[in-house]
Amino acid sequence: MLAAKEQPKYVTFVGALSACGFLGKVEEGFYSLNHMMRKSGIEPGLEHCTCIVGLLGRARLEDAENFTQSIPIKWEIVTWRNLLNACYVHQNYRLGKQVPETVLHLNPEDVGTCILLSYMHARTKRWDEVVAMRKLMRDRNIKKEPGLSWTEIRNDAYDDNEHLEAVLVHEKVKELLAEIKPHGYVLAIACELHDVEEEQKQGCLSYHSEKLAIVYALMKTSQEAPLRIIKNPRTCDDCHSAVKFISKVTNRMIIIRDVNCFHSFKDGCHSYADYW
Numbered sequence: 001m002l003a004a005k006e007q008p009k010y011v012t013f014v015g016a017l018s019a020c021g022f023l024g025k026v027e028e029g030f031y032s033l034n035h036m037m038r039k040s041g042i043e044p045g046l047e048h049c050t051c052i053v054g055l056l057g058r059a060r061l062e063d064a065e066n067f068t069q070s071i072p073i074k075w076e077i078v079t080w081r082n083l084l085n086a087c088y089v090h091q092n093y094r095l096g097k098q099v100p101e102t103v104l105h106l107n108p109e110d111v112g113t114c115i116l117l118s119y120m121h122a123r124t125k126r127w128d129e130v131v132a133m134r135k136l137m138r139d140r141n142i143k144k145e146p147g148l149s150w151t152e153i154r155n156d157a158y159d160d161n162e163h164l165e166a167v168l169v170h171e172k173v174k175e176l177l178a179e180i181k182p183h184g185y186v187l188a189i190a191c192e193l194h195d196v197e198e199e200q201k202q203g204c205l206s207y208h209s210e211k212l213a214i215v216y217a218l219m220k221t222s223q224e225a226p227l228r229i230i231k232n233p234r235t236c237d238d239c240h241s242a243v244k245f246i247s248k249v250t251n252r253m254i255i256i257r258d259v260n261c262f263h264s265f266k267d268g269c270h271s272y273a274d275y276w
Contacts, residue, residue, distance in 0.1 A: 008040050017051035021058060022261075029055045050079045057086025065095055077106045081113065085260070088116055096120050111142050112259070115233070149209035149231040151217040165216070170207060172215045177206060180245035183268075188238035205238050210256060214246060226253040234260050244268050 001008050008016075013032060020029035033044055033052060049071055056064035064083055068075060080103045087096030096117070103113045114137050121129035137144070177185070187205055210231050217227040235243075235258045247254045248268030256263040264271035 008036070008042075010042055010045065013037055013040075013042065013044075014047045014051060017048055017055065021051055021055040024055075024058050026055060026059050046073060046076065046079075049073055050076070050082065053079050054082040054086070057083055058089075061086050061090045061092055061095070077103055077110070080106070084113060084116055088120055091120075091123065093120055093124060109140055109142050111137075111144055112234075114142055115144055145232055147209050147231065147233045149213035149229055151213045151227065151229050153217065153220045165219075169212055169216050169219070172219065173207060173211050176215060176218075176246060176249075177211075177242065180242065180249055183245050183249060185242060185245045188236075188241060205236075208236065208239050210235065210239050211242060214243065214254060218250060218252070223252075226255055229254065229256045231256065231258050234258055235263060240270070244270055 001012065013036070016032050017029055020026075020032065029052060033048060037044055037048070049067075053064050053068060056067055064086060068079065068083065080099050084096065084099045084103065087093070087099060097120075100113050100117045103110055107113075114133055118130050118133045121127075121133065136142075177187075187202055210229055213229045213231075214227055217229070221227065235256060240263070243254055243256065243263075243265050245268060246252075247265040251267075254265040256265070262271075
């Protein structure tokens with residue numbers, strides 16, 4: 001824009017800082033915040049500072065925490081969600097237990113925060129905390145939508161409630177998971193949030209909805225076509241790992257839109273270097 005002598009506006013820098021956050025470009029983000037915006041005569045606002053929290057949360061979680069405390073601004077719920085997401089990614093459960101209190105104070109019925117906090121407790125096998133969070137959700141009548149995935153094939157949408165070929169799809173999932181194991185895929189048992197036997201956890205994880213949707217799309221599309229999947233919850237760590245290997249062994253681009261962001265997988269790599 002500057003080369004074309006176009007003047008960036010307030011929202012332009014929101015997009016630029018958001019991009020820096022996804023790419024982990026801390027120096028470029030602060031350069032835009034401290035130099036480019038001043039040069040353009042634009043004072044940083046709440047949206048820009050929220051992007052910086054997301055950027056620091058990706059690279060330096062403690063700096064993100066300090067940033068929220070040092071800026072005299074009334075943070076909104078999206079800022080604390082960014083910080084909580086960073087706590088989950090970095091497995092920082094000290095800060096991860098403090099942040100949800102702020103989020104739930106701002107929005108007592110925030111289902112995403114409750115679920116993410118449950119994930120964090122389950123990762124460390126603190127099942128009492130998981131049970132307490134589920135009780136809190138019941139007491140507040142907070143309901144989690146069932147996890148579903150959709151794929152679009154020739155302008156028709158299919159979800160994992162389509163059972164006409166369910167048996168065949170499950171068989172193909174089993175075959176595909178066996179195919180990617182020699183390439184390094186290991187089932188991430190910690191992603192299963194129920195306190196059940198390991199064999200049951202393996203069964204639940206193997207047939208998560210996006211795996212079913214991906215296999216169905218593989219069955220119904222040409223070899224050159226990218227796979228496009230939409231799912232309503234956040235992508236779990238196990239599915240994220242599995243999809244990377246699937247993109248490698250099938251030589252297909254796989255694009256997933258979850259509640260958090262778009263993910264693009266190609267040749268065994270993730271577009272955001274495994275941060276989401």
